Amino acid sequence: MEFSTSIGFLGGGVMAEALITGIIKSGLLSADKIFVSDINYERLNTLKRKIGIQVVNSNAEILKKAELLIIAVKPHAVDQVLNDIKDEITPSHEIISIAAGIKTSYIESHLNKKVPVIRVMPNTPCLVRSGVSAISCGAYAGAEQESKAKAIFESVGHVVFVEEKLLDAVTGLSGSGPAYMYIILEALSDAGVSVGLPRDIAMSLALHTMIGSAKMVLETKKHPAELKDMVTTPAGTTIAGIRELERGKLRSTLIDAVTAATLRSKQLFS
Ligand SMILES: NC(=O)c1ccc[n+]([C@@H]2O[C@H](COP(=O)([O-])OP(=O)(O)OC[C@H]3O[C@@H](n4cnc5c(N)ncnc54)[C@H](OP(=O)(O)O)[C@@H]3O)[C@@H](O)[C@H]2O)c1
Known part of the structure; x- marks a missing residue:
């Protein structure tokens, strides 16, 4: 155009x-x-x-x-x-x-x-x-x-x-979302350092894992759960990590974060 x-x-x-x-x-x-x-x-x-x-x-x-x-x-x-x-x-x-x-x-x-x-x-x-x-x-x-x-x-x-009427929800998800992603990135980088990786390598691994995973969803058009299942072998490393994510309530924490940001947008702008 x-x-x-x-x-x-x-x-x-x-x-x-x-x-x-x-x-x-x-x-x-x-x-x-x-x-x-x-x-x-x-x-x-x-x-x-x-x-x-x-x-x-x-x-x-x-x-x-x-x-x-x-x-x-x-x-x-x-x-x-x-x-x-x-x-x-x-x-x-x-x-x-x-x-x-x-x-x-x-x-x-x-x-x-x-x-x-x-x-x-x-x-x-x-x-x-x-x-x-x-x-x-x-x-x-x-x-x-x-x-x-x-x-x-x-x-x-x-x-x-x-x-x-859905723009408050958009604000809560994609408007505030980059901040959530930066925190996740920083945390993964810290995690890498805590298991022995140099900081720059840990950040690079975390960053490209985030970009690559998003690209996998975009390009394969598969549901994220299906892609997650594909890398999760029985009794393997990934399921051990996922168990900790579930124990730490990662999913419900992210849902709560988007809900809180959406409510705050409504409070500020209605
Ligand atoms: N940045 C983001 O990522 C983002 C994301 C979503 C939505 N937005 C929205 O995008 C809008 C712009 O954000 P921004 O970050 O680009 O802001 P910004 O960098 O502060 O730019 C606004 C510009 O407008 C000038 N300005 C102020 N009053 C004016 C007037 N009466 N007439 C003409 N110009 C005037 C400002 O001058 P002074 O600096 O001298 O005041 C400044 O140069 C905001 O409403 C924000 O909510 C931004």
Whole structure:
């Protein structure tokens, strides 16, 4: 897919940079068709120098440069951005918001026009183009906006579509998930050291075991339980390890972690 229209970023921080890089690398748009506004001029100049995007002086001005707008400011700055654009925006514009917890209905009612709005919950591995993003449509967004959002977020990883009410659950699983994986990685690396491996080798083994196992599920499309059974020989080493995982309640601990993070997301943003 190649975009025929320009894209405007409202906020040019970490996530905007990841998306801009993905969009350019995947050939959706060239840098000269990407406009960015940000209150931090130093940041804008860095982006211009690094990536060659077009700098815009205000949030309102970006509406003249692009019809597809991506809100990429922190949630507390969303009201300011909406106030800046609400007079000039038209229903032929479309908005994608990545601001955590800000509902499409909130943006729609603030703008008070039938502007298509899409909300996306990406995760940090988007910074290395291995993220996963969940996409939800607002009241005025349809298939056309969905397919543009899909193309944009596929440029930084994998994409799923969910009903907006499930975005707290997405936050609890894939939003917070990288932190769970880092802890598991660190623990496996510590475990390797405790059984005699040098730290760098332990980390390398843990890391590639995690990547490789995920790839096995992705590429063989087998259920993880089936793959686990394939490496578990009777009275062997793996079943001895699995018994300890069950004793330590790894499964229910992970379920509890995702449940707690989902509840916390609901508390923070409802
Ligand atoms: N980073 C992630 O992994 C991640 C994951 C999921 C969702 N998100 C969401 O993505 C959004 C962006 O996160 P981020 O980590 O990229 O944030 P960030 O690095 O802080 O970037 C936001 C940028 O917007 C600027 N800004 C603040 N107020 C503005 C305004 N009124 N108009 C224009 N620009 C303004 C900020 O400038 P100052 O620094 O000067 O304030 C900053 O340069 C957040 O809403 C977050 O919830 C991020």
